[in-house]
Amino acid sequence: MDLEKARFNMIEQQIRPWDVLDQEILDLLAVVKREQFVPAAYAALAFVDMEIPLPAGQNMLAPRVEARLLQDLAVRKHENVLEIGAGSGYMAALLANRARHVLTVEIEPELAELARGNLAAAGIGNAEVAEGNGATGWAAAAPYDVICISASVPELPQSILSQIKVGGRIAAIVGNAPVMEARIITRVSETEYQVVNLFETVVTPLQGAAQTSRFKF
Secondary structure, rough: OHHHHHHHHHHHHHHHHHHHHHHHHHHHHOOOOOOHOOHHHHHHOOOOOEEOOHHHOOOEEEEHHHHHHEEEEEEEEOEEEEEEEOOOOOHHHHHHHHOOHHHEOOOOHHHHHHHHHHHHOOOOEEEEEEOOOOOOOOOOHHEEEEEEEEEOOOOOOOHOOOOOOEEEEEEEEEOOOOEEEEEEEEOOOOOOOEEEEEEEOOOEOOOOOOOOEEEOO
C-alpha cells in the first residue's frame, strides 16, 4: 500500500467533503499517522471510511467523524481536554496536538495499555491515559475546557455537563441506533448551554454509559 497516497485520498475524498475545511486540521491529519494507531490485523483498513475494530469489542471512529468533531471543537493551545473512551489513542493524539494537555479515560484495561503504548510511540508527551469508567465524566481533574466523548451515549449526563468550564465545549454523539446526532454543546453560563447539531450518524455505544440523570435542553 502507498500509505501517503491512501492518506491523501482519505483527506481529500472522505474528510474534506464532510465540511472539514480548516487547513490546520487537514494538515494535522497528514502529520499524525493513523496507521500507527490501528491494530495490525486491520492495517489495510487504516484509511477506509468505516469504524475499525479494536480489542474488547470497541471500535475506532471513522476518519471523517473524528475530523469533523476535532474541527468543530476548536481546541486551543492553552486548553485542557478530557476524552472519554481512549480506544487506540488516535483521537487523543489529534487533540493533544491542539491542546495544552489531554486526559483520556478508558474502561478496558487492554485498550488503556494499547493507547498508552501508541501515544508513547508517536512521541505524544501531553496526553495521559487513565483507566476507569468515564461515562459520567472524570471529576478528579475537572473542570475542563473541552470534553470529547469518542463513542455514542443515549443521553448526556448532567455530571458531564457540570464538569465543563463556562465557555467550554463538549463533543458528543447522542441517541440510540438507528438515529444518533453528533453535537457540540457550549456552556455559555453557569446554568445555560448552547447546542449545535452537526450531523446524524451511528457509532459504537460508550461502554458503561448511564441511562439516567438526563439534562433537558
